[in-house]
Amino acid sequence: MAVASFPRTVAPLRILTAVPVCDGHDSAVTTINIELARHGLEVIYLGYHQSASAIVRAAIQEDVNVVGLSSYNGGHIVFFKEVADQLKKSGNGDIPVFGGGGGTITQADARVMKRQGTDRIYFAGTPLAKMMGEIKRAYARAAKPNAKFKGDRALARALTIAESGGKAPAIKRTGPAKSFVVGVAGPGGAGKSTLIDELTSRFLRANPTGRIALLANDPSHPDSGGAILGDRVSTIYAQDDRVFFRSLATRGSLTGLSAAAPAAIDILKASGEFDLILVESVGVGQESDPFRIFGKSPKLVDATLFVLAPYYGGLIQLQKIALLNGADLVALNKCDHAMALTAKAEIQARLNQNGKGQQLHPTTAAKHFDPGVDALFAAIAKLGDLPLSAGGEKACQMEVRS
Numbered sequence: 001m002a003v004a005s006f007p008r009t010v011a012p013l014r015i016l017t018a019v020p021v022c023d024g025h026d027s028a029v030t031t032i033n034i035e036l037a038r039h040g041l042e043v044i045y046l047g048y049h050q051s052a053s054a055i056v057r058a059a060i061q062e063d064v065n066v067v068g069l070s071s072y073n074g075g076h077i078v079f080f081k082e083v084a085d086q087l088k089k090s091g092n093g094d095i096p097v098f099g100g101g102g103g104t105i106t107q108a109d110a111r112v113m114k115r116q117g118t119d120r121i122y123f124a125g126t127p128l129a130k131m132m133g134e135i136k137r138a139y140a141r142a143a144k145p146n147a148k149f150k151g152d153r154a155l156a157r158a159l160t161i162a163e164s165g166g167k168a169p170a171i172k173r174t175g176p177a178k179s180f181v182v183g184v185a186g187p188g189g190a191g192k193s194t195l196i197d198e199l200t201s202r203f204l205r206a207n208p209t210g211r212i213a214l215l216a217n218d219p220s221h222p223d224s225g226g227a228i229l230g231d232r233v234s235t236i237y238a239q240d241d242r243v244f245f246r247s248l249a250t251r252g253s254l255t256g257l258s259a260a261a262p263a264a265i266d267i268l269k270a271s272g273e274f275d276l277i278l279v280e281s282v283g284v285g286q287e288s289d290p291f292r293i294f295g296k297s298p299k300l301v302d303a304t305l306f307v308l309a310p311y312y313g314g315l316i317q318l319q320k321i322a323l324l325n326g327a328d329l330v331a332l333n334k335c336d337h338a339m340a341l342t343a344k345a346e347i348q349a350r351l352n353q354n355g356k357g358q359q360l361h362p363t364t365a366a367k368h369f370d371p372g373v374d375a376l377f378a379a380i381a382k383l384g385d386l387p388l389s390a391g392g393e394k395a396c397q398m399e400v401r402s
């Protein structure tokens, strides 16, 4: 009997959406984002009040098909041009820019914008269904290897090809780094991305020339195949040229990571560019082992950090979380929460039972310069033999002195 063959999967169209600098009108773009995901697109949302350079960096690293801007502050003629110009100047002019801004963008403005490189403008009153159909028709294209791409775009394209199941082009080793890879898992909304961003700020301070890569996995919607890849919204420090940030949709993989995550880690390591690679899982709970720390197959990462928030349920729920048995590092985030004291005692007791000397790191990632995050970074630096200060001080030396 013939084996049923599945239709060849077409990689979803990836779009970066953002609201320009000095503009807080984000309700339009959040409506558009969810509609795009409902129509099968992967939406990387950068947030509001975004500079042209941040948008361009994200578009390059995410290797998107197109950039969609939602602008209400009146500065659209200058801003859209700036984004298109920066893309072109950096050798990434193949990424088109389009968007909308209701009645604030007039037909006359749109004509000027078109001449200056904006692909199209959607005006007030355009039905969502019409926009979705046009966007899919205009911007869907298969990502092919392109020898002209340099730097982060070359890396980004290799990741895109790996994501779509193809054989990624060989990566040129451009740096001497031997990457230390940390997998970060934990329930949805525990603060993984915010914590990763705070760890990134400490890495950047301690390593004046080093680079860090962040691989953020988010779930694809099982109905449409689309996804809201929203981890970039929780980041501030990741908007630095020394950070390579890539969002991955799970595209049906149920492990807590995209099926392409192992290949993506290999590609990032092969570049020799990154001293530290942090891989964020989708929000996972009681049964997942995204980084294969228990299985027979080799671990995907060098160390695992499990992040919880104080509202995990109760003692029974803690007992069910298998990753607490094997995580190298455990953080209780949102320690500004009223339930944090109890949670701290309960989780530490749970870890003590493991008998592995696992220490709980209480953190408040929403607070800058949180001493708990300092201690967590020191623990990661110690495991990965990374510098803890710009003077090259190592974590173990700090410990002896304290």
Ligand code: B12
Pocket (backbone or CB within 6 Å): 017, 022, 023, 024, 025, 026, 027, 028, 029, 031, 032, 068, 069, 070, 071, 072, 073, 074, 098, 099, 100, 101, 102, 103, 104, 122, 123, 124, 125, 126, 127, 128, 131
């Ligand atoms: C909602 C709103 C607010 C909300 C914003 C809430 C939020 N979180 O977004 C609140 C009340 C907070 C607000 C505040 C302000 N607002 Co206001 N606001 C609006 C309002 C009423 C609607 C905008 C909107 O969301 N529309 C819904 C979207 C879905 O529809 P649309 O705009 O027609 O867009 C269509 C297309 O363009 C397309 N589209 C839009 N974006 C994108 C992006 C992509 C990728 C795609 C594909 C398509 C697309 O989708 C729609 C399809 O039909 C407009 C007036 C208006 N009627 O447009 C004023 C308006 C934009 N605001 C204005 C102003 C001045 C302000 C404030 C400065 C007021 C003040 N003095 O404090 C502040 C600034 C806030 C800030 N931090 O930036 C002015 C801007 C004037 C200008 N630029 O010249 C407007 C035009 C009102 C006016 N007539 O004065 N505002």
Ligand SMILES: Nc1nc2c(ncn2[C@@H]2O[C@H](COP(=O)(O)OP(=O)(O)OP(=O)(O)O)[C@@H](O)[C@H]2O)c(=O)[nH]1
Pocket (backbone or CB within 6 Å): 187, 188, 189, 190, 191, 192, 193, 194, 195, 231, 234, 282, 283, 333, 334, 335, 336, 337, 363, 364, 365, 366, 367
């Ligand atoms: N009060 C408080 N809020 C926090 C803290 N850390 C993060 N948050 C907020 O919690 C929300 C979720 O944070 P994220 O960092 O996106 O959480 P996440 O675990 O990455 O979420 P997913 O990727 O969707 O699973 C955001 O609104 C953060 O601002 C904290 O220490 N205290």
Ligand SMILES: [Mg+2]
Pocket (backbone or CB within 6 Å): 192, 193, 194, 230, 231, 234, 280
């Ligand atoms: Mg996240």
